[in-house]
Amino acid sequence: MPELPEVETVVSELNKVLANKKIKAVKVLTPKTVDFFVAKFQGQLKNKTIKKVYRRAKMPIISLSGGLFVAGHLKMTGQFLYQSKNKKLTGGGHPEDAYIKNIPNKHTRVIFDLADGSNLYFNDIRKFGWLKLFTKKELENYLEKMHYGPEPLTKDFTLEYFIEKLINRNVPIKTLLLDQKLVVGIGNIYAAEILFRAKVKPTKKAKNITKAEAQKIYQSTIFILKQAIKYKGTTSDNFADIFGKSGNYIKKLKVYGRGDQKCFTCKNNLKKITQGQRSTVYCPVCQK
């Protein structure tokens, strides 16, 4: 459940520790993670220098010398973990620490050995995450093919655009918020939180959302994502930053993961339903 705030946290930390560092060697332990291009991945990254690490949608992107890029997706359980030379990761005090301590471990898929003696690990419990080597052109083509919507925290995401995208859409608003073609970065956690803040019921059809409601959802999207970045994301399951530390936004969650508990606002019981094979929690009283 790395969503935009979690990926942003990881990417900004990676950029700080990796910029200008040289890759000495790369070891792929799980071929599937690099789509079985093991020799290419290991061979072409050798002796490249990392220029910067940034993000598009939920994809971390590492730009390298030689016009190459490593881009990928954490999916549900992917993690980048960074260990400087004589420092072991300690975990953040959560049950998932077992996956972070003693790296490399059985969930380590790719290891980057850096010239200064530090290591970057790509860990992934469920093996849905992936990394891929791209040239600049290939990366551009890939991103184009994805038809990603605007970044919600930039000027590209306007209220007018958002309102227009809801017109005639016969899908629940929750489902639409998860659609990366409409706007990128929102996943199951923040969709629930955004709609709670906007006081809109997740099952409401997009075409029936009023302009006033759309504006609330739009503003809540920006507010919630920014706030979650400030808290370094949400660790509800196994998200960790590159130093193995948990995100703190779990303290701020109003509805996600709180099915059958009391609404903080009205004290009635929150309701848990399933939409598009995903759980949704909302307050039947506060959200109309």
Added chain:
DNA sequence: AAGATTGTTGCTTA
């Protein structure tokens, strides 16, 4: 021990 969990792709149907 079966069911829940979740981001995205790709298939099916309309």
Added chain:
DNA sequence: TTAAGCAACAATCT
């Protein structure tokens, strides 16, 4: 063509 719905993917926890 596009929209909508849903199985599948993997591993772990409950």
